[in-house]
Amino acid sequence: MHEMSLCEGVLQLLEVHAEKEGFRRVRVVRLEIGALAGVELEAMRFGFDVVMKGTLADGARLEIIELPGRAWCLCCGESVEIGQRFDPCPRCGGYQLQITGGEELRVKELEVE
Amino acid sequence: MMCTVCGCGEGETTIEGEAHSHDHHHEHAHGHPPPHHHHDGVHHYGLGPAHAHAPGLSQARMVSIEQDILAKNDEYAAANRRRLAERGVLALNLVSSPGSGKTTLLTRTLTDLAGRWPMAVIEGDQQTSQDAERIRATGVRAVQINTGKGCHLDAHMVGHALERLEPEAGSLLFIENVGNLVCPAGFDLGEAHKVVILSVTEGEDKPLKYPDMFHAADLMILNKTDLLPHLQFDVEQCIEYARRVNPRIKVLRLSATTGEGMESWYEWLDASRRLAALGA
Ligand SMILES: Nc1nc2c(ncn2[C@@H]2O[C@H](COP(=O)(O)OP(=O)(O)OP(=O)(O)O)[C@@H](O)[C@H]2O)c(=O)[nH]1
Ligand SMILES: [Mg+2]
Ligand SMILES: [Zn+2]
Ligand SMILES: [Zn+2]
Numbered sequence: 379m380h381e382m383s384l385c386e387g388v389l390q391l392l393e394v395h396a397e398k399e400g401f402r403r404v405r406v407v408r409l410e411i412g413a414l415a416g417v418e419l420e421a422m423r424f425g426f427d428v429v430m431k432g433t434l435a436d437g438a439r440l441e442i443i444e445l446p447g448r449a450w451c452l453c454c455g456e457s458v459e460i461g462q463r464f465d466p467c468p469r470c471g472g473y474q475l476q477i478t479g480g481e482e483l484r485v486k487e488l489e490v491e
Numbered sequence: 492m493m494c495t496v497c498g499c500g501e502g503e504t505t506i507e508g509e510a511h512s513h514d515h516h517h518e519h520a521h522g523h524p525p526p527h528h529h530h531d532g533v534h535h536y537g538l539g540p541a542h543a544h545a546p547g548l549s550q551a552r553m554v555s556i557e558q559d560i561l562a563k564n565d566e567y568a569a570a571n572r573r574r575l576a577e578r579g580v581l582a583l584n585l586v587s588s589p590g591s592g593k594t595t596l597l598t599r600t601l602t603d604l605a606g607r608w609p610m611a612v613i614e615g616d617q618q619t620s621q622d623a624e625r626i627r628a629t630g631v632r633a634v635q636i637n638t639g640k641g642c643h644l645d646a647h648m649v650g651h652a653l654e655r656l657e658p659e660a661g662s663l664l665f666i667e668n669v670g671n672l673v674c675p676a677g678f679d680l681g682e683a684h685k686v687v688i689l690s691v692t693e694g695e696d697k698p699l700k701y702p703d704m705f706h707a708a709d710l711m712i713l714n715k716t717d718l719l720p721h722l723q724f725d726v727e728q729c730i731e732y733a734r735r736v737n738p739r740i741k742v743l744r745l746s747a748t749t750g751e752g753m754e755s756w757y758e759w760l761d762a763s764r765r766l767a768a769l770g771a
């Protein structure tokens with residue numbers, strides 16, 4: 379995924395909410411990023427500082443809440459945790475998995491003033 | 492500053508050689524989402540560090556957002572999708588690594604299907620309008636988007652291209668994305684299907700190495716099958732890998748240069764058009 383573009387998307391949300399909620403500075407940005415969202419966290423942190431320069435979130439702290447990949451295994455009939463999209467079921471080794479979580483790419487909350 | 496919607500350097504995106512328009516007033520008529528703020532060096536809310544508060548005057552507080560980061564792109568994509576549906580246009584987003592044969596597949600398709608259905612093409616590349624020119628040589632209308640440093644098309648650029656192209660009602664619209672197996676996976680353009688093209692010279696492991704793309708696609712085209720005798724490419728293994736990351740993916744094998752296997756692609760296009768016409 380393109381982390382720079384994602385950071386631009388974050389900035390856009392910040393600006394929309396700044397206008398709506400009347401804040402002027404963002405101190406902390408808390409994101410939820412799923413393990414299957416295809417995001418390189420280091421690139422995200424780097425891109426964040428670059429993109430936020432000179433904006434309402436200049437110098438803001440980025441906190442990333444990592445959410446695990448979860449899937450429903452059709453063979454086991456159970457919910458299992460997976461690290462990557464193409465991983466086999468950790469219980470039965472099968473590949474008939476339906477992703478149920480871990481694709482999140484969300485701005486959760488902000489600390490603003 | 493970058494254009495926050497396009498995710499590309501400001502002024503870098505051009506459509507048919509013209510700088511990407513930052514005047515969005517005309518978009519309202521076409522149901523485009525409200526104009527967004529482009530960062531043109533003017534700060535829209537007076538929030539820059541120069542305007543920062545005096546210490547102690549304001550209080551920190553929490554604001555709950557709970558919104559998807561790609562929400563803006565998704566809004567533009569939804570607007571494109573509505574607009575395409577109103578006109579009964581079936582849009583396909585063709586994605587692949589550079590050189591897998593997207594334009595070759597398109598020019599052959601446009602030539603073979605000429606007169607059967609109305610067709611139009613949006614070409615995405617970082618630079619040059621060579622691909623759009625190759626398309627126009629077949630007699631089909633095409634608009635070139637150049638993304639500059641941007642490595643993917645987004646729904647906002649495609650919305651602008653649609654304003655220019657105005658595809659005919661009931662037509663088949665091919666969108667050739669920038670050659671890149673990574674980020675186009677994350678950007679919905681408003682298409683009906685993503686079609687991933689993998690040429691056999693790239694190796695059978697690509698679905699595992701770039702799972703997001705193969706997961707997002709409804710159809711995988713294995714192209715350049717004419718070269719198989721010269722390569723060690725395990726077709727069955729490749730398909731098995733693709734199904735691992737996407738159990739529902741359909742697979743077609745063809746050669747865009749010899750034409751072998753093209754019939755099944757045309758059948759898939761026909762079936763998709765019929766389904767789209769039914770609103771399925
Ligand atoms: N042997 C063989 N060569 C092919 C086939 N399809 C495309 N090519 C060749 O592959 C090269 C790249 O083809 P293009 O159609 O330009 O590929 P593309 O995916 O549009 O490339 P970009 O737009 O630059 O990403 C050209 O030299 C084509 O002639 C095929 O089926 N068989
Ligand atoms: Mg091309
Ligand atoms: Zn299992
Ligand atoms: Zn614009």
Ligand SMILES: [Zn+2]
Pocket residue numbers: 379380383641642643674675
């Ligand atoms: Zn990109």
